[in-house]
Amino acid sequence: MSKRIYSCLHSVKVILVAAIISLMFATGNVRAADTLTVDIFGPGQRKVNIILLPPQTLPEGKYKGAKDSDLPLPSEAGAFSEDIRKNLTFLPFLNSVPVGDILGGDPARGVKPGDVDLKPLRLSKVDLVLTTGWEIMPNGEKNLSIRVIGTFNGRTILGKRYSNVTEELLPLIADRYSSHLMMILTGRAGFFDSSIAFVRKNGKNKEIFTVSPQGRNLRQVSSLGGINLSPNWAPDGMKLVFTRLGTRQHLLCIWDKSTGKIDQKAFAGNTVIGPTFLPDGNLAATLTLNGDSDIFLINGSFKPKRALAKSWAIEVSPDFDKTASKMVFTSGRFGNPHIFMLDMASGQVDRVTRKGKYNTNPTISPDGRYVAFSRQTPLGHRIFVHDMNSGGERQLTFGPGNDEDPAFGPDGYFLAFSSSRTGEYKIYLTTRHGDAAMQVPTGVGIATAPAWGKATKS
Amino acid sequence: MKARAIILCVAFMLIAGLGAGCSKKRVESNTATPAVEQRMEDQQEKERLRQEEQAKLVRERELQEQALEEERLAVEAAREFEDVVVKLGNIIHFDFDSFEIKPEYRPLLQTKAELLKQYSNVTIVIEGYCDERGTEEYNLALGERRARAAYEFLILLGVAPERLSIVSFGEENPIDLAHNETAWEMNRRAQFRLTY
Numbered sequence: 179m180s181k182r183i184y185s186c187l188h189s190v191k192v193i194l195v196a197a198i199i200s201l202m203f204a205t206g207n208v209r210a211a212d213t214l215t216v217d218i219f220g221p222g223q224r225k226v227n228i229i230l231l232p233p234q235t236l237p238e239g240k241y242k243g244a245k246d247s248d249l250p251l252p253s254e255a256g257a258f259s260e261d262i263r264k265n266l267t268f269l270p271f272l273n274s275v276p277v278g279d280i281l282g283g284d285p286a287r288g289v290k291p292g293d294v295d296l297k298p299l300r301l302s303k304v305d306l307v308l309t310t311g312w313e314i315m316p317n318g319e320k321n322l323s324i325r326v327i328g329t330f331n332g333r334t335i336l337g338k339r340y341s342n343v344t345e346e347l348l349p350l351i352a353d354r355y356s357s358h359l360m361m362i363l364t365g366r367a368g369f370f371d372s373s374i375a376f377v378r379k380n381g382k383n384k385e386i387f388t389v390s391p392q393g394r395n396l397r398q399v400s401s402l403g404g405i406n407l408s409p410n411w412a413p414d415g416m417k418l419v420f421t422r423l424g425t426r427q428h429l430l431c432i433w434d435k436s437t438g439k440i441d442q443k444a445f446a447g448n449t450v451i452g453p454t455f456l457p458d459g460n461l462a463a464t465l466t467l468n469g470d471s472d473i474f475l476i477n478g479s480f481k482p483k484r485a486l487a488k489s490w491a492i493e494v495s496p497d498f499d500k501t502a503s504k505m506v507f508t509s510g511r512f513g514n515p516h517i518f519m520l521d522m523a524s525g526q527v528d529r530v531t532r533k534g535k536y537n538t539n540p541t542i543s544p545d546g547r548y549v550a551f552s553r554q555t556p557l558g559h560r561i562f563v564h565d566m567n568s569g570g571e572r573q574l575t576f577g578p579g580n581d582e583d584p585a586f587g588p589d590g591y592f593l594a595f596s597s598s599r600t601g602e603y604k605i606y607l608t609t610r611h612g613d614a615a616m617q618v619p620t621g622v623g624i625a626t627a628p629a630w631g632k633a634t635k636s
Numbered sequence: 637m638k639a640r641a642i643i644l645c646v647a648f649m650l651i652a653g654l655g656a657g658c659s660k661k662r663v664e665s666n667t668a669t670p671a672v673e674q675r676m677e678d679q680q681e682k683e684r685l686r687q688e689e690q691a692k693l694v695r696e697r698e699l700q701e702q703a704l705e706e707e708r709l710a711v712e713a714a715r716e717f718e719d720v721v722v723k724l725g726n727i728i729h730f731d732f733d734s735f736e737i738k739p740e741y742r743p744l745l746q747t748k749a750e751l752l753k754q755y756s757n758v759t760i761v762i763e764g765y766c767d768e769r770g771t772e773e774y775n776l777a778l779g780e781r782r783a784r785a786a787y788e789f790l791i792l793l794g795v796a797p798e799r800l801s802i803v804s805f806g807e808e809n810p811i812d813l814a815h816n817e818t819a820w821e822m823n824r825r826a827q828f829r830l831t832y
Contacts, residue, residue, distance in 0.1 A: 384808075405808050408773060421776075426761055427803055428776075448803050449780050452773040464777060469784065471777040492777040508774055514733075515774055536733075538771040552771060559771065582771050627772065 226363070228266065228306040228326075229275045229299065231286050233259050236323070239315040252312050252320050254345055259310065261352035262324075265370065266308075268392055269360060270613035275304050289325055291332045299329045306335070320344075324355050336362050349394055368588035373631055375399070375409040375418050376596075376605055379624040386420050386433070391592070391607060391630075393619030399433050400440060406431070411631025412455045413500075418629075419453040419461060430463060430480065443480045452495045462486055462496040462505070473507055486520060487527070495539055499546035506530065506540040506549050517551050517564070530564055533571070537562075539583050543590035548610055550574070550584040550593055561595050563610050574612035581606075587630045594618065594628035720751050721830055727811075728786060730824045733770070735781035737789055745786065748828070749793035762786050763827045764804040767820035772806055779804030786826040 233256075235241065235249035266272050277284055280302050285295035289311035299307060306326050313321040323339040336359055340351050357370035369391060378387045378398075386399040386409045400406050405423040412418070416436060422429040427448035432441045444450075447466035453476075454462050460483075461476040473487040473496050487493040491510035498505050505520040517530040517540045531537040536554035543549075547566055552559045559580040564571050575581040579598035586593055591610060596603050599615075603624045606615040618628075728741040737745065752758065764783030766775040783802040791797050812819035 405805070407776075407806075423803070423805055423808065425803070426801060448801060449776075451776045451780075464773075466780060466784075471780060492774060492781065494773045494777045510774075536770065538774045554769075 224271070225273045226271055226305045227275050227303055228272050228308060229277065229280070229304045230259065230263055230266070230308045231277065231294070231310075232284055233310040233312060234286070234289055236289065236311045236313040238313045239321070241314065252314060254320065254343065254348060255310070255312055257345070258322070258348045258352065261349050262308070262310070262355065265352050265356040265392060266359075268369065268607070268616060269356075270609055270611070271364070272306075275302060280304070289323060291325075291327050291334055294327060294332075296327075296329045296332055304329055322351065324351075326359060335359075353390075353392075353394075364589075364591070366589040366591055368632070369592055371632065372588050373411075373415065374585075374594055374605065374618060375411060375420075375629045375631065376620060376625050377407055377409065377627045378620060379626075386418065387620065387625075388418075389618060389620055391587070391594070391618060396619075396621055400431070402431070402440065408452045408627055408629075410452075410454045410629045412459070413457045413632070415632035417455070418631075419455055421450050421453060421463075430461075430476075445480075445482070454496050454498065456498055456502045457500065458502070462498070464494045464496075473505075487518070497541050499542050500544035501546075504542060504546050506542045506551075508538045508540060508551075517549060519549065519566070530566075531571075541584050541586045541593070543586045543610070544588060545590055548586070548590065550586065550610070552580075552582045552584060552595075558598075561593065561608070563593075563612075572612065574608055574610070575606075575615065583627050585628050585630045586610075588632055592630075594630050596626040596628060717755070720755060727825045727827050729821060730782055730826070732767070732820070732824065733778065735778065735785045737785050742789075745789050746793060749790050749795050752790070752795045752799065759799045759801075759831050761801050761803060761829045761831060763829060764802070765809065765823055765825050765827065766807045767823045768807045768810065768815070769820060770807070776804050776806035779806045782824075782826045786828075 233251060235251050237244050237249060241249045263274070266274060281298040285298050286309060287293045289309035294307055294309065305328065307329060309325045309327065311323045313323070315321065319341070320343045321339060321341045322343045323337065325337045326335045327333065328335050338355055338358065340347075343351065353370040357367050360369060361367040372391060373388050373395070374391055375386060375388045377384050383403050384405045384407065385401060386406050387397060388399055389396045399418060400420070402422060407421045407423065409418050409420040416434070418433040420431050420433070422431050422442065427444050428450040429442040429444050430450045430453055433439075434441075445465050445467070447469070449464065449466040449471065451464035451471070456462060459478055462473055463476060464471050465474045465482060467474070467482060470488070470490060471492050471494065472485045472489070473493045474482040475484050475486050476482050486496065486505060487507050487509060489509060489511040492515065493507060493509050495508045496505050497507070503522050505522060507518055507520065508515050509518050512529075514535045515538050517537050519528045519530050520526070530540070530549055531551065531553070534553040534555070537551050540549055540551040548563050549566060550561060550563045553562050558577050559582045560573055560577060561575040561581045561584045562571055562573050574593065575595065575597070577597070577599055579601070581595055581597045581599070584593050584595045593608050593610060595606055595608065597606050597615070603626045605618040605620055605625045605628045607618060608615050726744070728737065728744060730736070730738070752760070762783040764779030764781065766779050770778065780802065783804055787800050787802050790800060807823075810819070810823040811825070812822040
């Protein structure tokens with residue numbers, strides 16, 4: 179009998195333990211579901227609906243105690259809302275819902291989660307609410323608090339407060355906040371802290387420029403005259419390497435951001451094509467040291483060390499993953515130009531593309547999984563992406579005109595490319611899912627050869 | 637008789653008169669001699685000067701003619717050299733994505749090689765170009781291949797390699813800015829630039 183009672187007790191114990199464990203797991207799951215995430219690397223991507231509520235003045239600071247009365251907005255409020263709205267349009271996984279779509283209009287009395295009526299937002303399938311609150315201090319100082327609230331649990335996903343806000347700081351604050359938000363939603367950042375180098379034509383000359391992906395901080399890097407091509411960033415964003423076509427030879431040029439100076443170096447054979455930085459500061463470029471156009475590893479003092487890709491045919495356009503364990507390049511070794519991948523440790527070369535007759539301009543994602551390139555189709559060049567894990571290939575751009583020079587962003591999600599879709603070559607952004615192309619504002623003139631790098635504070 | 641005497645007298649007088657006239661003339665002639673000599677000298681001097689002048693003119697004309705001849709020769713030489721420059725400078729074209737020298741351009745390259753041997757003061761930069769259809773970096777390499785094909789051809793024909801150099805401009809500096817097959821054919825080329 180006692181034995182039976184004991185076993186009974188024992189089983190109760192087991193059930194209890196199991197219940198506790200399952201409860202713990204359940205709470206764990208609840209915790210995990212606390213933040214909304216967007217899988218930008220999955221096979222597809224879901225869209226998240228976000229609403230940007232009109233900015234509000236907080237009844238703090240100067241207006242302390244002035245509850246519920248009309249508090250005048252600072253002049254910067256409108257400009258900032260526009261900056262953040264523009265930034266978020268660059269994130270293709272966010273779908274902006276206009277306030278007019280919400281039953282009863284603006285559902286907020288304040289900027290905190292408790293001040294926003296979430297029911298009409300849920301009804302309109304809004305997932306995220308962005309609120310901005312301006313606090314004006316008695317001395318005229320302005321503080322800005324920005325929140326993104328998840329409608330499914332009414333919690334703040336990302337709240338930031340910026341003090342001493344001035345008009346010049348607004349774009350910077352918008353970029354910082356957008357970068358944080360992208361990090362929280364996708365686990366990747368880099369887009370809003372990056373810089374795109376490109377070639378812009380001015381009369382007969384082509385010079386190197388840089389710009390942020392949203393079109394901020396447009397800056398001319400080279401004023402050498404003549405034709406300057408193929409810019410590429412150093413991994414730390416402090417240097418740019420590019421090719422200059424002299425009248426008698428090509429020159430390898432390195433621009434140092436800290437000094438603004440450009441070093442120029444010629445090589446035997448007169449040819450320098452598509453120079454690229456490796457993470458260790460070494461370079462790779464196509465040289466014709468012995469008559470063949472082969473890709474060479476070049477050390478910091480411009481000495482060619484060894485051939486990385488060598489054949490009787492054309493070998494150009496090296497690009498490396500983040501750790502330089504893999505190099506992708508274009509080779510004509512089998513006749514037509516195709517994309518190949520070199521394993522840097524073993525020296526093994528694998529052919530990546532088998533379709534098409536003209537595949538060039540490879541770019542590898544920082545994690546080494548995806549290789550994007552341009553393929554000539556009967557309708558013009560188009561950007562394709564090749565998944566190295568599955569071997570699957572997907573067309574990302576559809577013209578019209580030519581889509582060329584793809585370059586992966588530091589997040590491995592965005593891609594920049596150049597396209598003649600409007601009749602004149604300009605820089606555009608898409609993602610590795612092939613989201614609708616967005617033009618990068620690059621000013622007047624033909625813009626080509628984008629290279630995406632890390633932005634550094636200047 | 638009287639009449640005879642008169643006639644004689646008249647005759648005498650006439651003779652006397654004639655004689656007087658003659659003697660007077662002689663006296664006059666004697667006093668004018670230095671002036672005549674002067675004039676003669678002047679005349680001779682003038683003649684000498686004229687001859688000298690003429691000789692000078694002839695010499696000048698000769699010199700002028702010589703200069704003209706020289707000039708003509710120089711112009712001719714320059715024209716000949718210009719012809720050579722044109723012959724050395726003209727362009728050879730290529731097929732799409734190809735760097736093979738087409739058979740129709742071989743005689744042209746042979747002429748170039750001969751001229752290069754004749755005019756040893758000339759060095760040449762061979763520039764390689766592509767049409768706009770490919771992509772920039774591959775085209776830079778392809779342009780280099782085209783220039784190198786011409787370079788190797790000339791070297792095979794005996795041109796010293798140090799007189800030739802190569803540079804590729806890829807799809808930059810097209811001759812024809814249009815976007816059609818004719819323009820592309822024009823732009824796929826190796827071009828020869830002379831440097832003296």
